Amino acid sequence: xxxxxxxxKLDSITAPTPQNTPANAAPISSRAQQPGVSSIxxxxxxxxAASLFAANPALVSMMQAKLGSLVGRSSGYIESLPASVRRxxxxxxxxxxxxxxxxxxxxxxxxxLEKKYFAKFTPLYQTRAKIVNGxxxxxxxxxxxxxxxDEDDDEDPVPEEDINKDExxxxxxxxxxxxxxxxxxxxxxxxxxxxxxxxxxxLTDIRMEYLDRPGFRLIFExxxxxxxxxxxxxxxxxxxxxxxxxxxFIYDHAEGDKIDWKTAKDLTVRIESKKQRNKNxxxxxxxxxxxxxxxxxxxxxxxxxxxxxEDDAAxxxxxxxxxxxxxxxxxxxxxxxxxxxxFTGEALQYENIEEFDQGDFxxxxxxxxxxxxxxxxxxxxxxxENDGSKPKQEAAxxxxx
Amino acid sequence: xxxxxxxxKLDSITAPTPQNTPANAAPISSRAQQPGVSSIxxxxxxxxAASLFAANPALVSMMQAKLGSLVGRSSGYIESLPASVRRxxxxxxxxxxxxxxxxxxxxxxxxxLEKKYFAKFTPLYQTRAKIVNGxxxxxxxxxxxxxxxDEDDDEDPVPEEDINKDExxxxxxxxxxxxxxxxxxxxxxxxxxxxxxxxxxxLTDIRMEYLDRPGFRLIFExxxxxxxxxxxxxxxxxxxxxxxxxxxFIYDHAEGDKIDWKTAKDLTVRIESKKQRNKNxxxxxxxxxxxxxxxxxxxxxxxxxxxxxEDDAAxxxxxxxxxxxxxxxxxxxxxxxxxxxxFTGEALQYENIEEFDQGDFxxxxxxxxxxxxxxxxxxxxxxxENDGSKPKQEAAxxxxx
Numbered sequence: 046x047x048x049x050x051x052x053x054k055l056d057s058i059t060a061p062t063p064q065n066t067p068a069n070a071a072p073i074s075s076r077a078q079q080p081g082v083s084s085i086x087x088x089x090x091x092x093x094a095a096s097l098f099a100a101n102p103a104l105v106s107m108m109q110a111k112l113g114s115l116v117g118r119s120s121g122y123i124e125s126l127p128a129s130v131r132r133x134x135x136x137x138x139x140x141x142x143x144x145x146x147x148x149x150x151x152x153x154x155x156x157x158l159e160k161k162y163f164a165k166f167t168p169l170y171q172t173r174a175k176i177v178n179g180x181x182x183x184x185x186x187x188x189x190x191x192x193x194x195d196e197d198d199d200e201d202p203v204p205e206e207d208i209n210k211d212e213x214x215x216x217x218x219x220x221x222x223x224x225x226x227x228x229x230x231x232x233x234x235x236x237x238x239x240x241x242x243x244x245x246x247x248l249t250d251i252r253m254e255y256l257d258r259p260g261f262r263l264i265f266e267x268x269x270x271x272x273x274x275x276x277x278x279x280x281x282x283x284x285x286x287x288x289x290x291x292x293x294f295i296y297d298h299a300e301g302d303k304i305d306w307k308t309a310k311d312l313t314v315r316i317e318s319k320k321q322r323n324k325n326x327x328x329x330x331x332x333x334x335x336x337x338x339x340x341x342x343x344x345x346x347x348x349x350x351x352x353x354x355e356d357d358a359a360x361x362x363x364x365x366x367x368x369x370x371x372x373x374x375x376x377x378x379x380x381x382x383x384x385x386x387x388f389t390g391e392a393l394q395y396e397n398i399e400e401f402d403q404g405d406f407x408x409x410x411x412x413x414x415x416x417x418x419x420x421x422x423x424x425x426x427x428x429x430e431n432d433g434s435k436p437k438q439e440a441a442x443x444x445x446x
Numbered sequence: 447x448x449x450x451x452x453x454x455k456l457d458s459i460t461a462p463t464p465q466n467t468p469a470n471a472a473p474i475s476s477r478a479q480q481p482g483v484s485s486i487x488x489x490x491x492x493x494x495a496a497s498l499f500a501a502n503p504a505l506v507s508m509m510q511a512k513l514g515s516l517v518g519r520s521s522g523y524i525e526s527l528p529a530s531v532r533r534x535x536x537x538x539x540x541x542x543x544x545x546x547x548x549x550x551x552x553x554x555x556x557x558x559l560e561k562k563y564f565a566k567f568t569p570l571y572q573t574r575a576k577i578v579n580g581x582x583x584x585x586x587x588x589x590x591x592x593x594x595x596d597e598d599d600d601e602d603p604v605p606e607e608d609i610n611k612d613e614x615x616x617x618x619x620x621x622x623x624x625x626x627x628x629x630x631x632x633x634x635x636x637x638x639x640x641x642x643x644x645x646x647x648x649l650t651d652i653r654m655e656y657l658d659r660p661g662f663r664l665i666f667e668x669x670x671x672x673x674x675x676x677x678x679x680x681x682x683x684x685x686x687x688x689x690x691x692x693x694x695f696i697y698d699h700a701e702g703d704k705i706d707w708k709t710a711k712d713l714t715v716r717i718e719s720k721k722q723r724n725k726n727x728x729x730x731x732x733x734x735x736x737x738x739x740x741x742x743x744x745x746x747x748x749x750x751x752x753x754x755x756e757d758d759a760a761x762x763x764x765x766x767x768x769x770x771x772x773x774x775x776x777x778x779x780x781x782x783x784x785x786x787x788x789f790t791g792e793a794l795q796y797e798n799i800e801e802f803d804q805g806d807f808x809x810x811x812x813x814x815x816x817x818x819x820x821x822x823x824x825x826x827x828x829x830x831e832n833d834g835s836k837p838k839q840e841a842a843x844x845x846x847x
Contacts, residue, residue: 122626123790123791127617129615129617130617130619130620130621132583132584132589133577133578133583133584133619133620134592134620134786134789134790135584135588135589135592135593136577136583136584136585136588136589136592137574137577137578137584137588137592137620137785137786137789138591138592138593138786138790139584139587139588139589139590139591139592139593140570140573140574140577140584140588140592140786141592141784141786141787142591142592142594143570143591144567144570144783144784147563147566147567147570148563148783150563151559151560151563154559154563155556155559158552158555158556158559159552162548162549162551162552162555165548166545166548169541169544169545169548172541173538173541176534176537176538176541177534177538182533182534182537183533183534183536183537183538183540183541184537186540187536187537187538187540187541188533188536188537188540189540190539190540190543190544191535191536191537191538191539191540191541191542191543192536192539192540214530216528216530216531218531218534219531219534219535219538220531225523290796291783291784291796382545382549382692383542383545383692384538385535385538385539385541385542386542388535388538389524389535389539390524395691395692
């Protein structure tokens, strides 16, 4: 039996690299490529590089030394070749275009294969949903297989006497299963505020479906709750119709469902009360306004890819789009396929520790500082009614409002 | 026609992330996972984490804040659940094991699909090899397709009069095709010393083949040259027989061919002459010794995965193994499938600029400094006959010798 836990004890060594992140290696891989360097116009590329270098000055001299000469050299080199050789180079480019067509066909076949296996996974996901929501109990066989101790597993099995006890007979299914699983997946945990938790504990299922066109839809199913009336809240990721370099699918854009919030329950806004003092009368008045705030539910209102090249905010939007695609991938490739391992926390040990690099955290710190200095104005006292404070996704948006 | 260049002009934005590196998204993807956190024993995991934290102290507090509470929380949480819920958790684990078996089947089918398309790519690679080595000329059709200007391509086409000129009729094929292509791929370029170039320009083909067991073989074909007698030099990457978490293939180890160097032509060693002064007589003598040196050809003598857990050098070996796997992937997934784009440098624009992060370069600097201080001893003057100085791969080994 192939157990996902097994390889933990193999005598091989670690080599965590960007190429080794679970999101890509996940079994139902979209093979989708986020819009990358490959999909930017040259002017944009220059701008992206410029902002990258500005943020990371130490890179500049190194990149110049490493890349500058190479890129420059090769283009001059080709032009300097004799005509007979340039003809051969052109011929090889022609051959490469045939290769590219085959690569696109390959990716299409992989997608079909993913769909075929998705159909095989689906009954297992349905069984999971029934057990999670208390609509059915696991079979003795499933429990036995699940309790089979991995050789290197030092977790205590459930003692026999416990299993036969009636403890918790009144508990239906596995309470807060999806919220707990999400909170163990770092990228999602960072999005979830304390306020969100009260709503997310009403999740009854998270699943996905493929679209007729390239792309996929994430489906969040909720039981009746005090926050919104939607039973399903979905988020759909569309890939570009044309395959990219190497035949990969490329993200195009994402769309989310509108959430029908019940009155005063919208978790994506907070009421800000500001005391304003009249400079002449010295009298104060309280002004309340609704401002966007951090919430997991902003996931369903994804940023729009910039269309205008002159857009100054492009770099901020790119960052938010990147996060948005990443979250979608994480849910599709990690959370849904192996929710129980996220619930127990076992999946964490397969995470690439390098994903949490310094850069990410520095950004967050910077934004916090900005917000502090914005809020503490001499003539205004801000009284923030938002008690959730973790995520960073919407921080930039808050500043603008 | 699907051209790999096209997507450059699409109006989407950049999102370079670890999940977006070309190596993974490449069309003939091995789906192999380097031995990751998933494949280490717990004690090794602790040690790996410790060395990671030691190397990156700023990570420590952040990781503790972000991960510590999560990992701790979940394991206590499961134990605190009532028995009825724990039974359901066990049941879901059982269901997940069925899922894992399907995931492994999926990966196996993807591998079969890769092999099927590899067979379709092969005639194109053979055509390429013939053109590169001057054994045949490209067809007019291939040249025409290759010269078809991409809409956003601002490169000048070869002027008609040039094409008809006899310039270079005496040039056979495309000289130094593979060396030029390798030098445009940064990870490989870093490995190639000036001395290596003289040997690598004799490359007539780089190709690969799948093994009967999981894994692949890279084949470097050389014309007769003054350096070694091998016509083929191969490097074979073996995957573990058992799939890892999520069904991924996991690297096991690599083996390279022994290179039959001609006398005094071994590029992987250098002769070091040291003047030694007798402290009493003040007389000097010259001692020559052969020491390992940086060379691309060390690629064929890969590091061995550590088997002894007490091995103090494990962290250094892990780093070198990581680089070794990465180079293999880069050759398999990037260089071989799209060699002409590497030769012209076009492929560079699809590279993820973030791959060249500060960490990589800092390491190199540190090692250089160490070597300097080692070499400049008061009683010894080192006269290094090695004129190649770029790569870092073998730097650690040199220090030890």
